[in-house]
Amino acid sequence: MNFNLLFSKVILHKRNLFQLLAYKLSEKFNNYIFNRTFRPEYEILIDYHLSKEENKNLDHISIIEFGVASGKSLKYIEALKPKFEKKYQLKINIFGFDTFEGMPKSQNKHDQLYDWKEGDYSSNYENVKTSLNYSKLIKGDIKRSINLELFNNLNISNILVIFFDLDFFTSTNDSFKIFDKSFSKFLRPRVGLFFDNLQSSSEFSGEYFSIKKFNEENHINNKFISKDFYLEKFDNRFYQYMNFEHELFNENFKNIQFLWKKF
Numbered sequence: 001m002n003f004n005l006l007f008s009k010v011i012l013h014k015r016n017l018f019q020l021l022a023y024k025l026s027e028k029f030n031n032y033i034f035n036r037t038f039r040p041e042y043e044i045l046i047d048y049h050l051s052k053e054e055n056k057n058l059d060h061i062s063i064i065e066f067g068v069a070s071g072k073s074l075k076y077i078e079a080l081k082p083k084f085e086k087k088y089q090l091k092i093n094i095f096g097f098d099t100f101e102g103m104p105k106s107q108n109k110h111d112q113l114y115d116w117k118e119g120d121y122s123s124n125y126e127n128v129k130t131s132l133n134y135s136k137l138i139k140g141d142i143k144r145s146i147n148l149e150l151f152n153n154l155n156i157s158n159i160l161v162i163f164f165d166l167d168f169f170t171s172t173n174d175s176f177k178i179f180d181k182s183f184s185k186f187l188r189p190r191v192g193l194f195f196d197n198l199q200s201s202s203e204f205s206g207e208y209f210s211i212k213k214f215n216e217e218n219h220i221n222n223k224f225i226s227k228d229f230y231l232e233k234f235d236n237r238f239y240q241y242m243n244f245e246h247e248l249f250n251e252n253f254k255n256i257q258f259l260w261k262k263f
């Protein structure tokens with residue numbers, strides 16, 4: 001029984017005072033004791049995808065965070081790594097992408113410039129690197145750092161979960177380069193996604209606008225970013241990337257299923 005996971009699930013139903021209190025306390029505890037951001041959503045998403053039959057026989061997976069800043073949410077992922085490696089008997093590689101210069105200059109009205117400005121969340125690459133134990137940091141604008149050579153060199157393979165925290169529409173839209181056909185071999189056929197700023201975005205701005213635009217442009221290519229209806233009960237920021245053209249998309253790893261049981 002994973003009590004941590006159960007705890008994460010219970011408190012994400014922020015329905016009563018106890019749950020709200022638990023969330024706030026956990027937030028403070030993680031921040032002051034471990035200097036990391038409390039991200040129970042990360043734990044739920046990783047566990048959900050690792051528990052799927054189709055991922056049971058993998059010897060490793062890769063997890064990506066787009067938008068690292070001071071590394072506080074990456075630290076939360078790092079704390080989950082040993083637990084999930086033990087539970088699922090595989091290796092977890094963690095990659096973080098950022099310029100470490102903070103929010104880029106933008107004049108795009110879809111970027112919610114009323115929420116963020118140039119230089120917000122700037123951090124020191126060297127300090128962030130030293131504060132982390134396992135993660136590989138990739139420094140640079142997402143437009144250029146998502147490139148085939150780097151993915152090959154760093155063996156960023158079996159990508160199973162991606163956390164988006166780039167805030168701007170333009171940056172998130174640029175990061176969707178990872179769903180280009182040429183990157184397909186690095187990804188699992190279905191990839192769990194989490195969009196941290198979805199709740200502050202809208203149909204015409206920020207992360208939600210990037211998702212909408214992606215689907216409008218890519219449904220003809222059989223690629224979709226869909227809401228995750230199972231995880232929706234915990235949080236409405238869970239999505240999944242589905243590439244119908246992925247060579248493993250229709251592979252069914254489940255045993256024969258029956259609606260009745262033999263006596």
Ligand SMILES: C[S@@+](CC[C@H](N)C(=O)[O-])C[C@H]1O[C@@H](n2cnc3c(N)ncnc32)[C@H](O)[C@@H]1O
Nearest residue numbers: 067068069072073098099102141142165166171
């Ligand atoms: C909200 S912060 C990330 C916070 C972090 N995930 C946490 O919870 O501690 C957003 C980050 O996105 C990065 N960013 C935004 N646009 C980017 C781009 N085009 N390329 C690389 N990094 C970018 C910024 O440098 C900033 O550090």
